[in-house]
Amino acid sequence: MNNRLEKLLPVQDVRLDGDVDQKGLREVGTSTPRRDAISHVTGRTVYFEDGTFPGMLHLKMVRSTHHHARILGIDFSEAEKTPGFVRVITHRDVPSNYYTILRLIGIEPNDEPVLADDRVVYWGEPIAAILAESPQAAAIAASRVKVEFEPLDAVFDVEEALKPGAPIVTRQGFNYFRYEGHHCRRVRFGDVDQGFASADLIIERRWDTSPIEHAPMETTGCIAKPDGDGRFTVYTNTQALYFSLDNTALILGIPAGRLHFVGGTVGGGFGGKVDVIVEPIATLGAMLTSRPVKFVYTREEEMRISSTRAAERFYIKDGVMRDGRIVARQITLYVDAGAYSRHSPYGTTKAAAHMPGPYTIPNVWVDAHCVYTNRQPSSAMRGFGVTLGDFAIESQMDVIAHELRIDPLRLRLINAYRDGDMKAHRKRVEGAALVEVIQKAAELVEQRLDPDLAAMSSASR
């Protein structure tokens, strides 16, 4: 099976001046077969949803049908008549309704309700949870709940959301995350104005991206089961068991010791299962009914309700010299967090830390804004804070190379960061290998590099 794979992407050592080799490794560096490959491809791997328990209830969310609205009233009377209906859960049943996932690492404020109380700020926001004897009964009952909305103006564009008079998404009264008193995460290194003044050319571009779904094969879900001893076992496909457990305990106002989370095998995550969304409400359902409760997203919920990768907008202004040296880079980034923080304030800081890319530029200025809009919240996704920045930066590098009529690999190599350089966030570079991967890539596609480029090393300048 692996014969073909073995022939691809050969492994080669890079040993630069001063690097120490580690010899005599026996297991590390060998292509031991993946432990779960056979059980995955033969369908024998057990996922959370394979569990079923006597008396298990099914949870279906009643969701907002508006991007932004006041909730004037909810009528459950028709829903309650549905055969199989067991009970409804509203915000009044949630002991500590407002939370934010990253409060565990000190992020504030708690901005997101488990269940909406007086208003909704995105299409699909959960308002009430229906518990029923079957998935069908839960879905039918949820469809019979009548919510009276008063629609409000909504804002979808990150720059519109920051303008005076824009509809306000958050309860704080402004549509951005505040970083220690600043309206954005800042990086200031050198003096960009001076850099621009000394540059031969200024190159400015805007880059946009669109939201992306994680699209795991297994949708997000869990089963919460009362153990009979006052504890609850929650079978979940979370990517982070303790994120889920700790937040669930805080939301439910119970000691964490009453919760036992079981998982470990996830059918695709890509960052989409780091949000804590299904476990708190399912566990609350199990507490309120003393029965196991299953809450799993449909594919449509996964696509249209669960977090996406944020759309990001970049304005990049570069001061460049005719020989290709970049002497100043100014980046204004708008991250579309959607309606709530989730992991976006963290990802925006990560995006700022990643700038200005793997290049040594003496003057750097970054304003990275985490902006709230009336959109399905975005959150962590593979390459969080970096993937889209790389698109913008690497497209910008290509623009510069084209404008200066310089070989795009030369442009990258002469600006590449190397050991000992100072990054814009004032950490000294070590273990660099950008020069070496560019040289190797050129070699692989038989693109000859000029002697000065071929002789470069990350270990020296």
Added chain:
Amino acid sequence: MAIVKGRGFASVNYPTGMNLGGDPTQALIHCTTLGDFVITLSSVDLGQGIKTVGAQIGAETLGVPVESVRLDLGDTDTGPHCMGTFASRLTHRAGNAIIMAAKEARQTMLEVAAEELEVNATDLETDGRGSIQVVGAPSRSISVMDVALAAHFKHGKTISGRGIYMKPKSEPVPETGEMDPDSAQAHACTVADVEVDTETGEVRVVRLISAYEIGRAINPNMARQQIIGGAWMGISHTLFETTAPYYPSQEHAPGDFNEYLMPALGELTEVDGAILQRPSSTGPFGAKGLGEMTANPPIGAIANAIFNATGVRIDHLPITPERVLRGIEALAANPDRAPSIPQKSDAGISDGLIARPVNNF
């Protein structure tokens, strides 16, 4: 119809570990009666392969065959704390925790073996095949299984170990953004060759050739699989996917895989290149995080290859056939002007010119 060909490049770095650190992971390890080792983590395996690379790291450190090491994952009653499986952190964080735990277990294992062989523990070595022997006198040896049995039933000792890895949390300086965000940086350069159909706007990625520098490939085939899978996701991000086809409009949001476009088998491409190793000073056996980054360099490389093929610079992901065609039309209508798809720009910075001399700015 014309098919035009182009080549594009992108070079990137990627940070290992949760941004700013402060994200510990612990490992416990114990030896069974018959000399197998169980590594217990509360981490999860979502396909990235900790069940396999964790066993390799544990086996290497213990000095025993990988077949005798297994991982017990995903239970908060038995597994010690793990921050989670994300941020290209688990091989690095859990790997280092496993090394620490395995060193402790190995020490006890050697002490028990020393008593059984009536030598000093410092004179012993593991052969990596399930035996412990006297350095320089391999005939004086004892199997790990016999050591485990002796520890359990004769000496009343537990061969076990505890490990944790944490990079202390860095707090950014608000004014300057000074911070220590990462434990290491992995690197990659991707070359994309594409073909663009100028009649339909469709882009075919002919091949993606990459050099990745990842510190150390703990399991080369699984590293290759990450790179191949990431290349697919990179193509998907560049050319296909979005939940908001007319972002920032919310209209036409897809609800299933019929409406949410992703590359199918026919849209896969040749992926090859090389894996380079410049070991990281912080990584387990020098490893850096590879998991997330493999989707990144294909995006810029493909976008740049499309420009190289057509002269059209698409500044908005995803690069759909519609955007390519509109770009080609705009270029034909005004060849002097930089190719760009018209976008709403309230900030007024981008006027479509891609370069201006300083004195005119």
